[in-house]
Amino acid sequence: MSEESWTINETVMVQCILMAAGPGLAFLAYPQVVTQLPMSPLWSVLFFSMLMMLGLDSQFCTVEGFITALMDEYPHLLRARKKTFIAIVCFISYLIGFSNITQGVFFFSVIEMTPLSLGKYVYPTWGQGIGWFMALSSMVLIPGYMLYFFFTAKGTIRQRFQLMTQATQDKKIQHNGLQPKASLNGSVSDAAV
Numbered sequence: 001m002s003e004e005s006w007t008i009n010e011t012v013m014v015q016c017i018l019m020a021a022g023p024g025l026a027f028l029a030y031p032q033v034v035t036q037l038p039m040s041p042l043w044s045v046l047f048f049s050m051l052m053m054l055g056l057d058s059q060f061c062t063v064e065g066f067i068t069a070l071m072d073e074y075p076h077l078l079r080a081r082k083k084t085f086i087a088i089v090c091f092i093s094y095l096i097g098f099s100n101i102t103q104g105v106f107f108f109s110v111i112e113m114t115p116l117s118l119g120k121y122v123y124p125t126w127g128q129g130i131g132w133f134m135a136l137s138s139m140v141l142i143p144g145y146m147l148y149f150f151f152t153a154k155g156t157i158r159q160r161f162q163l164m165t166q167a168t169q170d171k172k173i174q175h176n177g178l179q180p181k182a183s184l185n186g187s188v189s190d191a192a193v
Contacts, residue, residue, distance in 0.1 A: 063089065083165075 034043045071078045078085050116123045153160045
């Protein structure tokens, strides 16, 4: 590649990056530049992994800051219900985020039952039914198992709910000959002391 053609390509890429300021910079201009690099699939995976980790990190910091501020402001109300409060905050954040990425299509189509369309084409009812079936096939498993577990568990409603929301410790048979021993602080370990 000649020196002259490289400077032309470089100039075009810089202009492309400058024109796509904002979110387009990350999703339009940089990927176009990355495709010009040697081993572009590797750089693409690294670039989008970096974007995903940056987004997750930003979300964790935001949620943790919000939760900490409210718990410090209302300790008598929220400290005892910390897990429930965090679950509610995360669920509301999920609903807001989901409506942002789908532009409200999912919620509004469920509420208004407007037929799905692409431009002027309106999808037939059977096609929409298949689409809803495919979407719900993965979403219904978690609440479905939750309901199954709730109705098959023994005890009062409160006991069943506690059983569903608490982690259980698996009781595994020890095959290595070591017996679980209690340490000085009362926790059980597998150390053969």
